[in-house]
Amino acid sequence: xxxxEQSPQSLxxxxxxxxxxxxxxxxxxFSNLRWYKQDTGRGPVSLTIMTFSENTKSNGRYTxxxxxxxxxxxxxxxxxxxxxxxxxxxxxxxxxxGADGLTFGKGTHLIIQP
Amino acid sequence: EPEVTxxxxxxxxxxxxxVILRCVPISNHLYFYWYRQILGQKVEFxxxxxxxxxxxKSEIFDDQFSVERPDxxxxxxxxxxxxxxxxAMYFCASxxxxxxxxxxxxxxxxxxxxx
Numbered sequence: 208x209x210x211x212e213q214s215p216q217s218l219x220x221x222x223x224x225x226x227x228x229x230x231x232x233x234x235x236x237f238s239n240l241r242w243y244k245q246d247t248g249r250g251p252v253s254l255t256i257m258t259f260s261e262n263t264k265s266n267g268r269y270t271x272x273x274x275x276x277x278x279x280x281x282x283x284x285x286x287x288x289x290x291x292x293x294x295x296x297x298x299x300x301x302x303x304x305g306a307d308g309l310t311f312g313k314g315t316h317l318i319i320q321p
Numbered sequence: 322e323p324e325v326t327x328x329x330x331x332x333x334x335x336x337x338x339x340v341i342l343r344c345v346p347i348s349n350h351l352y353f354y355w356y357r358q359i360l361g362q363k364v365e366f367x368x369x370x371x372x373x374x375x376x377x378k379s380e381i382f383d384d385q386f387s388v389e390r391p392d393x394x395x396x397x398x399x400x401x402x403x404x405x406x407x408x409a410m411y412f413c414a415s416x417x418x419x420x421x422x423x424x425x426x427x428x429x430x431x432x433x434x435x436x
Contacts, residue, residue: 239422250325250412250427251364258422296364311364 209234211299211312219318224287228315230280230297238302242271242282245294245314254282254295284317292319323347325428327413333434334403342398342431344413353396354414354425355388357381364412370396403435 211232220226232240239258243251255264255271257280264271268285284291294314301308326345334340346353355367369376370388387399396415400407410432414425 248432249429250414252427253424256422256424298364309366313363 209299209301209310211297211310213295213297213312213315215315216313217316217318219320220287222287222289222319222321225283225285226287226317228282228284228295228297228317230282230299230312232278232280232297232299232310234278234299234301234310236302237275237278238300238308240271240273240280241298241300242269242280243296243298245296247293251296287319289319289321292317325413325415325426327411327428327431329431330429331432331434333436336405336435337402340400340403340433342400342411342413342433344396344398344428345394346396346413346415347417347426348394350415350417350426352376352416352418352423353388353390354416355398356412356414356427357409358412358430359406359409367398367411400433403433405435408433408435 214229239256241256242254244254245251254266254269257264257273259275262273270283273280282295294316296314297312299310328343332340353370356364357367358364366379368378368382368388385401389397410430412430413428416423416425
């Protein structure tokens with residue numbers, strides 16, 4: 208069964224600190240992996256999309272890594288800001304799948320404290 | 322910057338009533354989607370729509386659900402007879418193309434509460 212597991216479930220850090228969120232998946236065959244940011248009461252917003260051949264991808268202070276061999280991804284946030292408080296969702300698509308091929312993780316709820 | 326919009330932001334209804342959730346996708350997008358997120362759970366795919374017909378649907382999308390693009394801008398999700406378990410956030414999304422790599426843009430969601 209295709210699954211996406213994220214850790215930690217929630218995380219609290221001080222403003223200005225770095226953090227890393229983890230995503231493990233069992234989706235196969237793999238097509239791409241996405242990280243989304245979801246503010247409370249809002250829809251998810253795409254941060255990165257990574258294919259099998261991409262190991263690292265950055266979007267400002269967000270850097271995603273992908274190890275397709277171990278089926279793990281991480282999202283690293285540098286110099287956190289209060290506006291980074293949100294849920295971060297890992298989404299994996301299997302090859303040949305359409306929209307129903309997207310498997311969502313439950314997300315990591317990140318709180319940045321001043 | 323173009324964005325997906327959804328109305329209403331919050332809908333409260335009685336069990337057994339029909340509800341229609343509305344979405345205006347990004348204007349030049351061709352593929353449209355509905356997802357739901359029950360409180361505290363992960364986002365789940367409901368249905369995708371292209372060229373005025375359903376492309377894919379999940380097992381959640383049973384006969385109680387229907388989608389429609391009544392005009393050139395709106396995309397609606399109808400639930401014919403709501404159940405308590407239909408209470409959730411419903412997200413509309415759209416994409417320019419339907420490839421697996423194509424980015425989907427999500428709306429802010431409609432919170433549906435069934436009493």
